[in-house]
Amino acid sequence: MEILSYKKFYEDPVKKGEKVDDELSKDCYNVFACRHKFCREWCPDYVEEGNESYTSYGYHTGLLALSRGNGDLSEMKNAYIHCLECGQCELKCPNTMFGGDFYRVTTTTVDLVRKMRRDLHAQGIDYDGFEEVQKTIDDFKAHDAGPDEDLTSWAAGLDLPFEGETMMFVDYYNAFQTREVPIAAAKILKAAGVKFGILKHPHITTGELYETDEDAWVDAAKKNVEALKEAGAKTVIIVNPHEYSYFIKEYPRYVGELPFDVVFITDYVNDLIKAGTIKFVKPYNKKVTFHDPCSLNKLCGNYKAPREIIAALPGTHAEIEDPVLQWKYCCGNGVSSAFRKALPDVSYKIGVRRLKHANDVGAEVLLVACPHCKDMFAETKTKSGINIEPVHILEVVAYCMGIEV
Amino acid sequence: MEKMDFSKFGYGKVADHIEELKDIVGPENVMTAMHDRAMRAASCAPFPMQRWEDHIPDVVVLPGSTEEVSEVMKLANKYKLPVVPRGAGCGLADGAFPLNKGICLDMKRMNEILEVDDINRTVTVQPGVNMQELNKVLDKVGMYYPDDPASYGTAVIGGRIGTNGWSVGGAGSGHPANLVCSMEVVLPTGEVVWLGKGGSRKCRNSSAGYRMLELFFGHQGTLGVVTEAVLDCCPKPEVEFPSYYGFASYEEAYNALYQIGISGVKCAVNYIMFDDEKIDFLRRDDEAFIPLPESVKCVVMATFAGTEGEVLAARKKILGIMKKMKGTYLGEEQAWGDWATRHDRYHLAVHCRDGQGQVVTMSWHCEDNCMIHSELPEFTHGLHKIVKKYVDKYDNIFNDAGCFIYCGGPYRTWGDYLAEVDVFINEYAMTPELWEVWLDMKREIAELAVDLGGSISICHGACREGDVDVLIEKELVDGQFEMMKKIKKLFDPNNIMNPGKYRLDLAY
Numbered sequence: 048m049e050i051l052s053y054k055k056f057y058e059d060p061v062k063k064g065e066k067v068d069d070e071l072s073k074d075c076y077n078v079f080a081c082r083h084k085f086c087r088e089w090c091p092d093y094v095e096e097g098n099e100s101y102t103s104y105g106y107h108t109g110l111l112a113l114s115r116g117n118g119d120l121s122e123m124k125n126a127y128i129h130c131l132e133c134g135q136c137e138l139k140c141p142n143t144m145f146g147g148d149f150y151r152v153t154t155t156t157v158d159l160v161r162k163m164r165r166d167l168h169a170q171g172i173d174y175d176g177f178e179e180v181q182k183t184i185d186d187f188k189a190h191d192a193g194p195d196e197d198l199t200s201w202a203a204g205l206d207l208p209f210e211g212e213t214m215m216f217v218d219y220y221n222a223f224q225t226r227e228v229p230i231a232a233a234k235i236l237k238a239a240g241v242k243f244g245i246l247k248h249p250h251i252t253t254g255e256l257y258e259t260d261e262d263a264w265v266d267a268a269k270k271n272v273e274a275l276k277e278a279g280a281k282t283v284i285i286v287n288p289h290e291y292s293y294f295i296k297e298y299p300r301y302v303g304e305l306p307f308d309v310v311f312i313t314d315y316v317n318d319l320i321k322a323g324t325i326k327f328v329k330p331y332n333k334k335v336t337f338h339d340p341c342s343l344n345k346l347c348g349n350y351k352a353p354r355e356i357i358a359a360l361p362g363t364h365a366e367i368e369d370p371v372l373q374w375k376y377c378c379g380n381g382v383s384s385a386f387r388k389a390l391p392d393v394s395y396k397i398g399v400r401r402l403k404h405a406n407d408v409g410a411e412v413l414l415v416a417c418p419h420c421k422d423m424f425a426e427t428k429t430k431s432g433i434n435i436e437p438v439h440i441l442e443v444v445a446y447c448m449g450i451e452v
Numbered sequence: 453m454e455k456m457d458f459s460k461f462g463y464g465k466v467a468d469h470i471e472e473l474k475d476i477v478g479p480e481n482v483m484t485a486m487h488d489r490a491m492r493a494a495s496c497a498p499f500p501m502q503r504w505e506d507h508i509p510d511v512v513v514l515p516g517s518t519e520e521v522s523e524v525m526k527l528a529n530k531y532k533l534p535v536v537p538r539g540a541g542c543g544l545a546d547g548a549f550p551l552n553k554g555i556c557l558d559m560k561r562m563n564e565i566l567e568v569d570d571i572n573r574t575v576t577v578q579p580g581v582n583m584q585e586l587n588k589v590l591d592k593v594g595m596y597y598p599d600d601p602a603s604y605g606t607a608v609i610g611g612r613i614g615t616n617g618w619s620v621g622g623a624g625s626g627h628p629a630n631l632v633c634s635m636e637v638v639l640p641t642g643e644v645v646w647l648g649k650g651g652s653r654k655c656r657n658s659s660a661g662y663r664m665l666e667l668f669f670g671h672q673g674t675l676g677v678v679t680e681a682v683l684d685c686c687p688k689p690e691v692e693f694p695s696y697y698g699f700a701s702y703e704e705a706y707n708a709l710y711q712i713g714i715s716g717v718k719c720a721v722n723y724i725m726f727d728d729e730k731i732d733f734l735r736r737d738d739e740a741f742i743p744l745p746e747s748v749k750c751v752v753m754a755t756f757a758g759t760e761g762e763v764l765a766a767r768k769k770i771l772g773i774m775k776k777m778k779g780t781y782l783g784e785e786q787a788w789g790d791w792a793t794r795h796d797r798y799h800l801a802v803h804c805r806d807g808q809g810q811v812v813t814m815s816w817h818c819e820d821n822c823m824i825h826s827e828l829p830e831f832t833h834g835l836h837k838i839v840k841k842y843v844d845k846y847d848n849i850f851n852d853a854g855c856f857i858y859c860g861g862p863y864r865t866w867g868d869y870l871a872e873v874d875v876f877i878n879e880y881a882m883t884p885e886l887w888e889v890w891l892d893m894k895r896e897i898a899e900l901a902v903d904l905g906g907s908i909s910i911c912h913g914a915c916r917e918g919d920v921d922v923l924i925e926k927e928l929v930d931g932q933f934e935m936m937k938k939i940k941k942l943f944d945p946n947n948i949m950n951p952g953k954y955r956l957d958l959a960y
Binding site for chain 2: 077080083108112126150
């Protein structure tokens with residue numbers, strides 16, 4: 048997806064007791080002026096909570112009011128945490144639809160939310176539940192500071208080199224929490240005869256850090272790009288769609304055009320299936336549906352490959368909704384997991400709605416393409432008792448190829 | 453007219469009752485932070501940003517049930533606290549815009565669809581349900597709730613009732629006032645009543661008693677709060693067909709509008725005329741507009757929905773009339789494109805041009821007068837004359853975006869029209885002086901409408917500044933406003949519901 052708007056004026060922090068930048072105020076006005084509020088009806092948080100304070104309209108209007116002297120930054124501490132950063136409001140915003148086409152300026156709520164979380168954190172105004180988020184950041188930072196072997200321990204026995212023209216980037220969440228996902232990815236690629244490597248030391252990429260300490264996150268981003276370049280990467284395959292959105296949407300604004308192509312794993316696997324390099328030997332006789340990851344579908348406009356892969360799976364009966372209609376849904380985790388950590392109850396309700404919807408279309412398996420979705424749905428399934436199994440699409444591909452994961 | 457003075461009502465301090473409100477609806481549903489309150493000050497543009505603080509409610513309450521609404525109203529009535537109900541906040545008459553702060557009762561948390569009855573063809577909903585989302589559910593059983601305003605994807609049922617909204621498909625399938633079978637209302641004293649007809653909540657018709665249900669259409673939050681409604685659903689039309697005809701002059705388009713209006717075609721959704729100024733505006737400033745032949749000065753659009761047989765017959769009939777009236781059929785692309793964007797003609801940031809042709813960001817506003825057929829040309833020409841006078845004087849601040857003319861009444865295509873002039877306004881640059889200029893423009897438009905025998909409003913309501921004084925002095929004369937005041941006082945003895953709205957403060 049082409050990225051239309053980077054707003055330089057977001058770089059100036061909004062500070063307590065200081066005047067809000069005029070450009071920011073005008074930008075917020077454009078959303079306030081639109082009383083269509085298409086952003087609202089499909090916001091997964093709004094669907095559950097019915098509170099429009101936590102919508103694109105609410106965020107922009109609150110800031111506009113602040114710029115007009117009607118606001119108090121410290122009162123906003125719990126406002127911005129209600130955003131999943133899923134991006135549906137940006138896509139449905141009439142300003143994006145009209146202005147994006149003709150003037151190449153779009154609404155950028157996700158950027159604004161990240162900026163405000165950062166600005167508030169810098170002034171010591173943290174949302175309730177931030178300690179949990181800080182703990183994750185600290186854990187991930189400890190990984191970054193720890194030995195290289197830990198970071199690649201998920202790949203033990205796979206015999207992957209630390210260099211190559213094709214590199215697979217595996218983030219810490221996948222490397223430590225959902226190892227079955229990168230393992231499936233690596234085994235599929237190996238079975239298809241793809242020669243690829245992994246980084247000896249991938250650096251921290253988590254979104255929680257990005258919206259808390261931008262400098263530290265950017266520093267790690269630069270190191271990742273440099274390391275991939277040094278490893279000889281011409282193509283980088285990404286296994287986590289959150290990281291995919293960071294690589295294609297965020298990294299270029301800090302390091303310029305990347306010196307390699309970035310491909311999401313489902314696109315790469317889909318091409319191998321089409322080329323006949325991946326061969327299926329076993330059917331997957333299940334009724335499935337597919338949940339588009341927000342980061343892939345809404346933030347990056349990438350939704351075709353998972354559908355084509357599922358269509359190619361032998362024996363699988365699939366009932367999959369249009370990607371646009373899925374804008375209304377999220378698994379409940381959010382693109383930064385801060386939402387789930389700070390608002391577990393809302394997060395759970397969002398997950399239940401999505402699982403129920405999968406149940407309505409008659410599915411027994413909910414396929415996902417994101418490790419966070421998988422984890423979130425697994426938890427929601429256990430808590431709610433809704434009998435839909437969340438399975439990662441790569442695990443099914445591996446299964447049909449006859450690979451043990 | 454006498455200035456608004458709220459001091460005589462002896463209102464209590466909302467800040468003293470926050471804990472009681474939290475006890476009623478739960479602490480998480482009571483919001484006192486400035487940004488939560490400030491964002492619920494405005495409804496639709498234009499909003500007086502220069503005096504935002506005057507309209508910020510003291511507290512926002514999100515009730516979750518009828519009982520909670522009732523308890524909030526009892527508390528408010530006991531301590532004389534102003535209450536302003538708020539639906540989607542997309543009403544164009546400022547119904548949800550607090551004139552004296554108070555409690556903002558945001559009804560959107562009550563958004564459950566309670567029952568779908570596919571035998572009696574009704575759906576029972578809470579007030580926070582949006583029509584587009586409702587129709588997704590009804591679609592599964594082949595039903596359809598036909599209320600179709602520009603704010604279709606945004607507005608909620610409670611607001612549609614409170615503002616007596618108007619639907620672009622109303623000429624075919626009725627407006628909200630024709631589509632509600634019965635409803636539950638919480639009165640200012642906290643009393644809960646069901647208003648409807650007959651012994652069930654699903655009976656549509658009765659001659660017994662006063663028509664109390666209708667009284668609660670368009671009260672703009674001054675008489676109570678709707679907490680549940682039973683809606684009349686129609687079968688989903690088999691086919692829909694919009695068609696688009698070009699005319700060389702206003703006169704020809706106007707005469708054609710009349711002839712198709714009285715043609716007797718029953719499956720019309722609506723007939724819409726775009727006047728010459730509207731076509732000029734679209735050519736000038738709408739980058740998405742599909743170019744029309746230069747000879748086209750005005751357009752008439754006819755849309756039908758129903759069974760395939762009746763729509764085919766209607767197409768043929770209307771095509772014959774249009775040809776006779778010198779209309780040129782403009783093809784399907786134009787018509788489908790325009791029909792699909794009917795929900796886009798609504799408040800948003802728009803780019804206009806100033807006198808030098810430079811792009812200026814403004815926001816959309818439309819006046820929604822009702823006009824009888826015979827006076828329509830004088831009225832629309834007069835509207836442009838008024839607006840242009842202000843555009844010439846205040847470049848960059850106002851813009852004339854032309855008129856749409858729709859059939860006005862429910863289930864008919866003749867008699868009167870919604871004659872809508874779209875005025876763009878630079879809300880961001882608003883100053884106290886410019887605001888007064890804006891109100892003068894509104895007054896001139898309202899006076900012209902009433903002088904020519906029409907109404908100030910057919911779909912929004914007329915309680916905005918600039919409208920309301922003309923309304924009281926010119927439109928609701930011969931005892932009507934006097935009767936409104938008596939009703940208001942009867943229902944709301946302490947004037948707590950949306951005080952000042954429709955100048956009903958004058959009742960006390």
